Structures are given as structure tokens and as C-alpha cells.
Amino acid sequence: MTEAPEPITLSDRAAEKINELLAETPDGAEQALRVAVRGGGCSGFQYALAFDAPKADDHRFEHKGVSVVVDKTSMQFVFGSEVDWVDGLQGAGFSVNNPNVVAACGCGSSFQVKEDEAAEETAAV
Numbered sequence: 404m405t406e407a408p409e410p411i412t413l414s415d416r417a418a419e420k421i422n423e424l425l426a427e428t429p430d431g432a433e434q435a436l437r438v439a440v441r442g443g444g445c446s447g448f449q450y451a452l453a454f455d456a457p458k459a460d461d462h463r464f465e466h467k468g469v470s471v472v473v474d475k476t477s478m479q480f481v482f483g484s485e486v487d488w489v490d491g492l493q494g495a496g497f498s499v500n501n502p503n504v505v506a507a508c509g510c511g512s513s514f515q516v517k518e519d520e521a522a523e524e525t526a527a528v
Contacts, residue, residue, distance in 0.1 A: 411438055411464055411471050411481065416488040417497060418467035425454065435463070435470035438486065438499070440477040448480060450499050 413421070413436075425431035437455040440448050457463055461472040473481060484501040 409464070409466065410462065410478065410483070411466065411473060412485045413466045413469055413471070414485060414487040415467070417486045418469050420488040420497075421469050428454065435472045436486070437461075438471060438473050438477065438481055438484070440480040450481075452486070452497050452499075 421436055425434055428434060431454075433456055434454040435457050437451070437453050439451040439453075441451050443449045455472065457470070457472045458474070461474055462478050464471045464473075471486075480503060481499070481501060483503065484499050487498045487500060489496065489498045
């Protein structure tokens with residue numbers, strides 16, 4: 404029997420950076436990393452990462468000491484993703500490694516998923 408994948412994971416670098424940023428925020432203890440998907444961009448969807456207070460209907464996870472929340476609509480698109488922190492020539496920031504992506508735009512700011520597979524994965528949550 405294979406173990407079900409975690410809905411959202413964080414790399415060590417991402418967890419460290421999130422904890423660092425939340426420590427600098429006055430209400431950081433009440434905040435979680437919100438991973439969301441919004442329509443837009445040339446490939447159809449864009450990620451929206453922000454610190455936010457959890458809402459009643461959010462999916463809530465704890466990974467590497469960080470609270471992560473995902474709204475129900477976004478979950479079908481990001482299930483199984485890993486949030487990473489990258490620091491390179493293009494700048495520093497969070498990046499989402501999403502196994503559901505079937506196409507992305509050239510600049511890397513938007514993506515497209517195979518919707519029927521994403522819906523099946525979410526049904527398991």
C-alpha cells in the first residue's frame with residue numbers, strides 16, 4: 404500500500420524563510436501561509452502566496468512547523484505541490500513545484516493543469 408501524498412509540503416529553505424518572515428510580523432503567530440490559485444496570466448492560472456489568518460472553510464496543514472492554508476477551490480490545482488524558496492540571478496522568492504502542471508508560460512508566472520486529474524486527486528482529501 405502506498406502512502407498518500409501530503410497535500411502541500413515545504414522545502415527546508417521555504418520553512419526557514421517563512422518562519423523568519425512571520426517572526427518579523429507583529430501578529431505572525433496567528434498567520435499562516437496561504438497557497439492559492441487565481442485566474443490570470445497567459446497560461447490560465449497564477450499562484451497567490453500570502454500570509455493570512457485561516458478561514459473556517461480552509462484546508463489546514465502543518466508542515467515543518469509552518470501553518471499552511473488552502474481554500475477549497477485552489478486545492479484541486481495545488482494538491483501535491485511543494486513550496487520552495489529560491490535565491491538566484493533572477494531574484495529571490497517563493498516558487499511552487501506543482502506536479503499537476505501540464506503547461507506553463509515562457510516567463511514562468513502562470514500555468515495550466517489537466518483539470519480532470521486535479522479533480523480526482525482532490526476527491527481523496
